[in-house]
Amino acid sequence: MPVIDVTTDPEALTMTLVAEFDAPVERVWDAFTQPRQLERFWGPPGWPATFTAFDLCVGGRAAYFMTSPKGEKAPGAWEFLAIEEPHRFEVLDSFTDEHGDPVEGMPSMRTTYDFTTTDAGTRLTNVTYFTSGEALEQVVAMGAVEGSTMAMNQLDRVLAGLRAYAQGKGTRTELLDDTHVRITRLIEGPRELVWRAHTEPELMTQWLLGPDGWRMSVCEVDPTVGGRYRYVWEPVGDTEGQEFGFDGETVLSEPPRRAVTTEHMTGTDFASTLNDMTLDEEDGATLISIVIEYPDRETRDMVLATGMTDGMEASYARLEGVLVG
Template structure:
């Protein structure tokens, strides 16, 4: 995580976030002022951002929304007050409706971004100024500190580029909090093909097999929102183990970038998880990011202890071979 400190000051009516990066100021500036790059980190995990409007000039406005795993949208807007390339910019940040108009009764804050060089790269200092202590308390109570920390924690991969960030590292599992785990894997292949490989039974049956010695005995998929899926696996050729499977429902589908599904172990009363699949393509490679929400810490730890990461790595390595032949 690049975030080094988040502080609130009720007397000064400010919230300050500082973060350091192994990239020059100019690269950091690009990430914050290019809406397509900004979209890749501004929303915290599970709430990715979209900037349909980004008029980057003094007096101009940006409108964005963040989309939950269930498809709910939370809107915000920026009014650009000052621009000092590449050292920083200042905006009025407001909770907004879908047209970008500020919501009555919600705080409007002045947000100052400053970028400065360091011996190893750059530092970002983001100071939010509030009109009252009540407004500061309201935003903090809504999870602003935690959300901002998780969001900025995604910026390293944007600054570095996907290959430098993930190539050759295999399947990586990060515990974000008691109920959330993020899994990433870079695969060689275009995003459209990787999306198809997660949606089409004929392709799924070739790679989503886990460890060697298992076969997919059931692969039924309706990828439309509200549609259901069912997967089952069984051992072959004397491999030890008992057949098992998962079933669930598609909650959100935004081809070819995002699909959110529930996942339940078939035939059990175990609670479902929420699986949020996101795909990003750069230079012919696609980063697969799977954010899993567990019902509690105990379930999270139980699943991780099964060797899930190793099984997924075997499948993703197999996926790369499938992509090369399609």
């Protein structure tokens, strides 16, 4: 993971994050100063950022909002105070309302980003300066340490490029914390087509089958917010097993980039999970990232022990064949 240290200093009124990247300073600088790259890692998992303005000059302003899996928006803004390309920039970082004005009762913070060359690539030293101990405590209590760590730890795949990061590695499962898991899989194909393959029944029934020997007998999908879905699988031929299915609701839909749904095993009293899928495209390939929120660690471990990752890999391999065909 790129982040090697995060510390808070109540006496100096600072929070300092240090991360190291296997990429030259100029490449890391680009990732922090080009909004389409920045929004691919700036928000932590489950809260991706969308930048609506980015004026990279002293006195210029960047505006963004992060969107939760349930659609809540958390806006923010930077005012650029100093720029020394490609080694340093400094901003005044503020929580804002929907109009871009600072939120009363929330702190504004001076924040520096310093990029230095190392033998392995680049070291980032990110220091946030607070005006009071209360402001520091407030931001830390909001999850700033955990959120910034998870956000910066997503930067590797942006720096490497999607193919170098994921091609040939199949479906990967990453434990984010006790209740969150991230699944990633690179698909050779454009994002629009991958989106359609997740929302159109005539395509879904061709690939979303899991291991060989199963078929999708029911595929009912309403991908609009508030819409319901229902999937049922049944064994074919000599395959052993019993029919099973899932049902749920679309919570958030931002075609063709992001969809959030609940997922419940039909006919059981198991709690639902929250499945947050994002699609990122680069040079004709699409990275599928799904952050799954479980009700507790025990449920997370039970589901992973079923061989979920292997089943998803079988389906994704089939999806690539459908897209090529």
